[in-house]
Amino acid sequence: MVRTQRASQDIPDIVVSRLPLYLQALTSLQEQGMAVIKSHELAAVVQATPAQIRKDFSYFGKFGKQGMGYSVERLLSEIRLILGLDRTWNLAIVGLGRVGRALVSYRGFLHQGFHIVAAFDQSPKVIGKKVGRLVVQDMAYLQEALKTQGVDIGVVAVPVAEAQKVVNQLVQCGIKGILNYAPTTPQVPPGVQLRTVDPVPSLQSMTFYLKEASTAKVRAKRRSRPKGRAFP
Amino acid sequence: MVRTQRASQDIPDIVVSRLPLYLQALTSLQEQGMAVIKSHELAAVVQATPAQIRKDFSYFGKFGKQGMGYSVERLLSEIRLILGLDRTWNLAIVGLGRVGRALVSYRGFLHQGFHIVAAFDQSPKVIGKKVGRLVVQDMAYLQEALKTQGVDIGVVAVPVAEAQKVVNQLVQCGIKGILNYAPTTPQVPPGVQLRTVDPVPSLQSMTFYLKEASTAKVRAKRRSRPKGRAFP
DNA sequence: GCTTGTGAAGACCTTCACAGCA
């Protein structure tokens, strides 16, 4: 087997986590009509350094031309391919309380190729009801339905107290990717990808700095900002 | 002035970003009746190493007892103090589309001391209407209302195309903390804290690994998991 | 000229390993 790309084991997780941000910025730049971009330009938009941009891309190949920069279209298609976004991914939502229902109607998923194809809850009050285009199914049919519908990723939108149980059930069903909206850190076995989405920790780390700024004189933070960034 | 704590400049951002997770875990453990905890126990819950837990705490003081561990209550109150959570913080939401309305009714904020006290939109269709307990105000009154209501943090829930403009307006009004729900990376001047909440980049970095797992044999990832973690 | 791609250097963070103390 010919290996044209570096093995994923050699690529730092942090590099992978930046690729979606490049994708986001490049998509927007392409819509604005930009066809070619230089590392320092992309760096300004995503608030990184030109060296970091070039180094990150270099893990996957040589996408640029010396003296010229990168083709935006080429970069977009390379990054999509690297991330596995050259296909759609099917999601199932577990838990249709406030958060779950909001997620079903959230358009951000669909536009990026993430299709919500199933919804589950344990409450008889919700089972059988429609939420958006979906009929809420009983958790008892989880395994069967996940297989039938070809679900790749489970979205956990249940209360904290039930999050671990639901995560275990999804793992049991063979799900390898979980997006968790419960404000907790569930345990998952090796090989299962878990991402927790919770605005509260973000706010709580923010207040650390806001507090400092209001009690002490605001001083330049160490490494507070990459060089060369521009704020209009 | 006596300085009992290390200057915030000397504390790595990454350490600050972990404190909310410790808080989350400790709160849950306290509810379960745990009064004392050892670094390796907390490490198991948050999926870190005992050394990291101890090192992180050591930036702020000596909270433990040799041979004993840490008092959960003491830790909770120290971390809350460090993060500035010994008070409530006032939020204002800008943009009352689907996301904004979902956020107004989200209870996770209130329970953690983040009070949504104002809501703004630019659309005449929404201005004056009630969303939850709040009457949606015109963006024209932004500066005045933010001052009057003592708003600390702005929550941006507008479409991508307007996000930078709204961020600029908030910054102009003297807001130092912004929680951004638009799928973009707005520019902010130094001294303004920005956190972007977007599930899509999380999903997109997840698919990188899911793709690998399905196309290649799943191999143990380098540094995939801290030592000593336990999965039940 | 200008910009990429990349080894090497440097900065930063994590982990080790043990002194110190309950």
Add this chain to the structure above:
DNA sequence: TGCTGTGAAGGTCTTCACAAGC
């Protein structure tokens, strides 16, 4: 004995700086 707190070591990521090439 057991566990914390912490310098020191080790490892990873970022940045530098320049050769290569358009």
